[in-house]
Amino acid sequence: MGAVTPDELAARLEQAFPETMQIWAGTQAALGDQAFGLPIGRYLIALGIFLLFLILRRPLRALFVVIFARLAGLKGDGLQADVRDALQGPAGILPVALGAFLAFEILQVDANGRFAALADHIIASLILIALFWALVGMVGPVVNAIRPLKRTLSPTMIDWVKRIVAGVVVFLGGAVVLQEWGVQVGPLLAGMGIVGAAVALGAQDLFKNLIAGFLILIEKRCRYGDWVEVDGVVDGTVEYIGFRSTKIRNFDDTVVQVPNAALADNAMINYTLMRRRRIYWTVGVGYTDSVDQLKQIRDGIERYILDCGDFVSPQDASTFIRIDSFGSSSINIMVYCFTKTTVWGEWLEAKERLAYAMVDIVYGAGSSFAFPSTSLYVEKLPEGVPELFLPPDENGKPRFQSASSARKGPKSEKDIEADASNTKGAGGAGYATRSGQAGATEAGAPDGEGGEGGEGDGGQGS
DSSP, X not given: OOOOOHHHXXXXXXXXXXXXXXHHHHHHHHHHSEETTEEHHHHHHHHHHHHHHHHTHHHHHHHHHHHHHHHTTOXXXXXXXXXXXXXXXXXXXXXXXXXXXXXXXXXXXXXXXXXXXXXXXXXXXXXXXXXXXXXXXXXXXXXXXXXXXXHHSOHHHHHHHHHHHHHHHHHHHHHHHHHHTTOOHHHHHHHHHHHHHHHHHHOHHHHHHHHHHHHHHHTTOOOTTOEEEETTTEEEEEEEEOSSEXXXXXXXXXXXXXXXXXXXXXXXXXXXXXXXXXXXXXXXXXXXXXXXXXXXXXXXXXXXXXXXXXBOOTTTSOOEEEEEEEOSSSEEEEEEEEESOOOHHHHHHHHHHHHHHHXXXXXXXXXXXXXXXXXXXXXXXXXXXXXXXXOOOTTSOOEEEOHHHHHHOOOOHHHHHHHHHHHHHHOHHHHHHHSGGGGGGGGSOXXXXXXXXXXXXXXXXX
């Protein structure tokens, strides 16, 4: 079989697949058509190249990060994590800019045309955005690497320095990008100055909080993680100090945003700066304790505080265990000491151990803890009091005894029965109102009116 020429092959394919060849011919004709002075096929090729760079953006981004590390003199293993994270975003823009550049080159746009100028502005803007984005990301690692700043400034102040420098870089980057598009930055800044002056008149609170934030940082009132309390404002842990407000997490795990002016204008207690933590108790014992018992209790508490190891020695902090005062129902012992730890949980454990020891010391001395009580002393009983009620006898008859005879001594059964008979005869309902159902008589009127449940045929009881 002889060789087949291209014309013969095309003829055979046209005979075998007539519809396919017609579609291919139509596609060639369509790609040969022009739009905006360029073939449509060139547009498709440019779009395909741009999409290809978008698909390969992640591997190209990693490649650009490694190239930057090589240029900076850092090996792959020595590249710090914060630097790598800072360059991830900017490196992702570079493949997009490269794909756009190649796409515009394939289109072969007229160098003097308006479309060519637009393409140049787009590519330049992408590169400038990537550059300034990288500079903003590198602010944190660079500031952290400056050791003199760490020695002179607190972490909160360093955080503010990072934000200020990053803000300046963003402002410059925006100005450069606007300048690339032909926007004059100078007149724009002058106009913004006038607008800023007008806004400043209506945003006095914003600038007040901003200045208050600077004062908080300069005076080093608090840092991230400090436990602070402002009476009537907030009590919690500092998480973030912003330009306008400070984020504080309360101990119930809620978050409150406090204006910086509220923290700067009020007295702030910073519990984190405590060198030691105080215990101040008043322990009451009974008035029945002797002097020896009081000394034994006081000496036992003092010995425990000095020997247990939880508390600061009296040479370093005030420590007092003394009989302090005479209360309304107790003799008060003052316990005043400081724990070595300032951690709240450890402080509670030290308090608990001290409480256990004090219970053993007090009860070991034969004493007990006093509690509020009231004693009533009656020097003389009043005259003219009613008869005393006695339980009924075996026959169910009520019995009474006058208060005067009760002071002289107990009556005999005969005298009691005589008193009962006389009382019953004097007022029929009288004895009944003093028994079971007539219990309300004592709260009744003083003229002797009986209760509702009185029995008998007599009149009102006396």
